[in-house]
Amino acid sequence: MAGLMLQGTGSDVGKSVLVAGLCRALSNRGLSVLPFKPQNMSNNAAVTDDGGEIGRAQALQALGARAELHTDMNPVLLKPQADRTSQLIVHGKVRGMLGSANFRETRRSLLKEVLESWQRLSRRSDLVIVEGAGSPAEINLRAGDIANMGFARAADVPVVLVGDIDRGGVIAALAGTRTVLDPEDAAMIRGFIVNKFRGDPALFEDGYSAIAKLTGWRGFGVVPWLPAVARLPSEDSVVLEHGLSTRDGRTLVACPMLPRIANFDDLDPLKTERGVQVAMIPPGQPIPAEAALIVLPGSKATIADTTFLREQGWDIDILAHHRRGGAILGICAGYQMLGRTIADPLGMEGVPGEIAGLGLLDHETMLGPQKALRQVRGTALSARFEGYEMHMGETRGVPTSRPFALLDDGRADGAISSDGKVMGTYCHGLLVSGGLRRALLADIGVQSHGRDHGALVDTALDDLAAGLEEHLDIDALLTLAQGAST
Template sequence: MGALMLQGTGSDVGKSVLVAGLCRAFANRGLAVRPFKPQNMSNNAAVTADGGEIGRAQALQAIACRVEPHTDMNPVLLKPQADRTSQLIVRGKVRGTLGSGNFREARGALLAEVLESYERLRGQCDLVVVEGAGSPAEINLRAGDIANMGFARAAGVPVILVGDIDRGGVIASVAGTRAVIDEADSAMIRGFLINKFRGDPALFEDGYREIERRTGWQGLGVIPWLAAAARLPSEDGVILERRADPREGRKMIACPILPRIANFDDLDPLRLESAVEIVMVPPGQPIPAEAALIILPGSKATIADLAALRREGWDIDIQAHHRRGGMVLGLCGGYQMLGHRIADSLGIEGAPAAVDGLGLLDVETLLSPAKILRHVAGEALGSRVEGYEMHMGETAGPGTGRPFARLDDGTDDGAISPQGTVMGSYLHGLFASPDLRRSLLARIGLVGDGRDYRADIDAALDDIAAELSEHADIDAMLAFAADAA
């Protein structure tokens, strides 16, 4: 049938969720569907079956299609590691670093590889659903663009524009996009969706028709606020702004929000547990003393984030928590921070440096250019666990003699302190295992609910697909997709 692309009037208008929902809706009609995002920028990533990494959103969209994630689904991934630099991932592998000075030239040169990945996906399925990045209205970035209209025009993919009514000004956002983009780009847009609507859609009928009149684009539906989206894995930093709803009797798990926090969706399965309150601690706030467990998350720039942690005084909070007998768990970069020392002699993350860690685990880390990307399974805390590794560097020392996990391939992962109150692991996605969650929560005196996180995600995708099928013109979208080059 071809392909269809969703672009947005701005960032965070809900493109990722809509693409996932449409992928499931089309798959539920019996179509073979694949997701695609030419260029993503995110520090939340997933390991693919072909041994690479892609944005977390595209991995979720693959699940929505009921297929395994593949590097062709997100051929260019930018992982920010400083204010003006990002690690460049092409087809799942590290290809260097991009700075603000060479970003435009470098991305334009990647278009051919992006198109090759897209064409491979086209050959595997009935329909490709493409997600844009940012907005086509960012005309200052149009030259060399591969994320929005640059890709759409090169690949001949019709576009649907998504506007977010929840943030206000949606009429101006959609009509304004039509006003600022050039005619050739505008001609790629076949219709628009209004997303995140609360209330009675009849109240927006006049605005909806005015958008059609001003743009000449077909309205394809008003999508209500999708409550089920909160049950999906987190990709964007917006999740970090959420506050827990405190309930009496729950125990707190606290996680500091580091400047280059990565794969914070690792914590999402813990939100299924009724006895747990997850608190993401923002800069300027102490780690609550009442926390039963502190989780140090992954990081795209471990040494820089460790310095930030110390500037916030969180190292003092963690040490005090440890002296009181509280539990600490470090994941990936957080695990590296818990050791005695982190050395970056080759300048992997920036200028060469070596710094002292928090000293809570008897290990040291040496950062290296080789990136480890692999799915693993084994036993941790007496329970079966599955996850994936995604890190640059090796951690060694006497502390690894008490590993966090023993893997099925005969290797060990992580370390546990002699007292058992400090743990570190390189495994991402480990909390998806209900048994592992039970074992971890038992250590802080809780009984886990044992809900199946993966089944919950699958049910959420079906719920979203049903909402889209009711409120969006799915048949019109398929007709547009048939026009893809």
């Protein structure tokens, strides 16, 4: 089974992007390549062609590989719901809750299913590129590990370690990882990559040599900051921009940063519009009165995040915005928040209870155990779009005369207020459509470029692949990966 695994010296060192770029580079070489992440923790997820969900990073990597999304690409997905509790998704379906008390025992039991997914992908492709999670240096998590060395050793997949030079201390991070690892784990690592380099690479030649000497690993290259990366969606909320900078005449779209924000890449297409500034509003700051559009995003804990929204005073800002005639768009949980009530009688998100919504749309939501997971197509604001549904609960009392969208399967989705200024939908990803985005922005006085965002991302993947071809020894990486099959 040909495979290669990228692990990191820490989180957010660029593993996800590098895997996506390598998938595209190898696909451009004519290889059948697939991405794989044994265990992911993220509230950003995508609906697969086989009717499940995986992390959005794996969806981007599949796009890089020009492959259809499949639940085998991310067999274990943890979606944080509270400080010590996550929803457990296995092979795309909810399997319960995972807390700190049963984390290690449950995780260890999932290795068999992870390996089954790996084997199925390997049989379907020439090569599988694997992404680790966090860092193998977190040796306190080694027992029962399925995300890094636990998987690498079980599947006998060679590892390349990625270090982030931009955050500083990359020599110590790479050499230190080598020092703290168990010798058998360290033996799985066959080389390193230095990522996010700024400036003249010649200035790092001595450092590069020092890493090789200290670790005994070969280097596969130094990757600079590549402009294409900024045009790709990000999976982790830690990278979201906070606050408001100078707009230079651009129209402001504001989105409150909820603690359990989910699928915030719904906003990415708006960020490509020259006439728009998207501002993620952090806790402690009001939603600016000059915002033309407020977007209420998805959430993994709707009731808790609605409570937090009120604690921040954002409900006052939103209602004042509505009184001034401003536009509001709620997506998924944001749509639920716009209604009269949200009830969770079974405690699906925590303690059972009910909370009042913002009352800007005339509906009620009841959370329940059934999770809607489907790809959708339809028409909204007189424009065609494609997207996906991913939500728990049922919304009732929606006026049938004012749906947000009419779906091709005959269902009506969401709602629009009688004044046309408040819109809610269960459909994620709908702003990728250039036509729908154009219609939405026209309502707030912005002329859209109207381009399909998916095509922009695909071009960015090609540019990323070209950058990796220039700065990495991909031939050597391919030889290493193919050696895993012998």
